[in-house]
Amino acid sequence: MTDQELHDLVVKISDDYFKKPFRHKAFFNPRLRTTGGRYMLRSHNIEINKKYFEQLGEDELIGIIKHELCHYHLHIEGKGYKHRDKDFRDLLKRVGAPRFCSTLPEERKRKSRQRIIFYQCTSCKLIYRRKRSINTIKYVCGKCRGKLAKVKDMTVE
Template sequence: MKLLSEKELFQLVNKISIEYFGKAFIDEVIFNSRLRTTGGRYLPSKRLIELNPKYYVEADEDEFVGIIKHELCHYHLHIDGKGYKHGDPEFKALLRLTGSPRHCKPLSSNMDKQKHQYKCINCNYVYKRQRRVDLKRYRCGKCRGKLVKVS
């Protein structure tokens, strides 16, 4: 799937802003390919929304719209002078009101990097890790049980 142009991306964000928040989006939105662990971020000092292009390409449309709505919650609360950070009650209330996700789902391309799996012998919790874990040194974080390598 081809990425949107800056103008098309702005139009999409503005449409979502008017539909869910009843206010126009007047600042800047861009794709930032350097984002790795998040779907997007809002920079209050620049009034800029940055979106991860991998989510536009790999995730479904609802997930990408959810990321935009989440960042617009930060944006509109900041513009209105209200609490726009994740822990603020105004932010949590606006997330619920607009049906925005608190976190984005991990991409399948990032999940492939987790090569090592460990299982607790007590509670059967499975840990997926990119790096190997020293089984003599580490235990289950849930029940303190012993870990065994699954794959």
Template sequence: MNEAQLQELVESISITHFNKKFLHKASFNNRLRTTGGRYLLRTSNIEINPKYLAEGLEEVVGIIKHELCHYHLHIEGRGYKHGDPEFKELLAKVKAPRFCKPLQTAARTKKTIEYQCSSCLLLYKRYKRMNINKYVCGKCGGKIKLIS
């Protein structure tokens, strides 16, 4: 999907679900990391995270509906923020998600490092490396060795 197709999609969703025209620009923003999209107050433009295209068009449509709720309420001078009752009502009316789902591709598993006491065999799991020459086992005082 390119930017022209995104613009057409946003305009069609705006007319079908809100019965109002979208008169500004919709674009992709590769720098978005923690959000599916955003509505820019100063320019009234909408930016969409292109990584959500891999999750499916259904997820992107949900993000567009959410951002259009911000857009139309802000243009009308009504409560457009997440906590405003008008915003929550409009989200429910158009069946837009309040939050987007986390990206499956961005789901990171934390790497654990395992250490073991050489005398009592107590296992230590850590997320950060530790200096095995500086620390000893808290249970028996034995020497700690790196397993993985």
């Protein structure tokens, strides 16, 4: 699918589901990594992550477009366009748009193999479990202010 085909699809979905025109640009952004799409407040353009179309298909792409069009139309009308706003949640339900996009298969693999690091206080023996390593010189035990020592580093599936 090209950027022009994506733009035409966004215009069609806007007309069919929202009964309003889409007057800005819609295109694929290869730099998007953690989200399916993005509505730009200043330019009113919509950017879509092409990986979601390639890995999850056209139905997922249509859901992402509907979600971003909810942001677009509500922002243009001056209504609540943010995820927590009632206007936004109501419009999502009305057009059948998902609140969040699905997780990519490659992200599921990465999330299933998580690194866990255990630290233990040398004074009170309290164990801390962390996903990221911490500077044991800078940080101390929250309970007794004792020194922390790295106990174990493991990968969990």
